[in-house]
Every structure is written in C-alpha cells, then in structure tokens.
Amino acid sequence: QVELVESGGGLVQTGGSLRLSCAVSRNFFSINTMGWYRQAPGKQRELVASMTRGGSTNYADSAKGRFTISRDNAKNTVYLQMNSLKPEDTAVYYCNARQLSVDYWGKGTSVTVSS
Numbered sequence: 001q002v003e004l005v006e007s008g009g010g011l012v013q014t015g016g017s018l019r020l021s022c023a024v025s026r027n028f029f030s031i032n033t034m035g036w037y038r039q040a041p042g043k044q045r046e047l048v049a050s051m052t053r054g055g056s057t058n059y060a061d062s063a064k065g066r067f068t069i070s071r072d073n074a075k076n077t078v079y080l081q082m083n084s085l086k087p088e089d090t091a092v093y094y095c096n097a098r099q100l101s102v103d104y105w106g107k108g109t110s111v112t113v114s115s
Helices: none
Strands: 004-007 010-013 018-024 033-039 046-052 057-059 067-072 077-082 091-099 102-105 109-114
Touching (some): 018 109, 057 067
Parallel strands (some): 010 109
Antiparallel strands (some): 004 018, 091 102
C-alpha cells in the first residue's frame, strides 16, 4: 500500500510558476514509477511526467521544456516544477505511484492558470 498526498496547487497567472509536491508514504526503492497526471474539466486524465526508480524521466509533449519532475529520496517526496504556465495547464494534478503493476493515486491538487 502506498499513500500519496499532493500539495502546492493554486491560482497563477499565465507565464507564472508553481511547484507541486507529492509526499509518499514509503521510500522509492519499492516503487517502479512515480508520475504526475492531470485531468482538466471534461477531459480524460493524462500523463504529464514520470520518473522510474532508476531516475529516467518521461514527459508529455505539452510539458517538455516547461515542467520538470524530480524527487528527494531523503524526504520521500516527488516534485513537479511547472514554469511558463498556460491557461490550458488548468487541471487537477494527481500524483501516481506504480508498484508491481498496481497504481496508487493521491486525491489531487488543483491548478488554475488565469489568462
């Protein structure tokens, strides 16, 4: 069982930045992949960025060059640094942990980018 708690969402203007945090209830050595997903109103949940246990990262095309996923092993925390935010980034952002083919989700944190 993995528990995830997101924080850091909020309201920001176009071009601004936010850093999302995801506190994880266990260390990363037992987790295959950590990821950030988002779901905008009326749309399906989509992958934003992910990081494997070995540190390899993957980004959605919409996130490349603007978002960075990182982790702090000592704090069992995953981050999503989001820069140059756009109104289309408005969504609820969810932290995901995949362990042995089982997906765990946080409750999400809301990000609103005003134009």
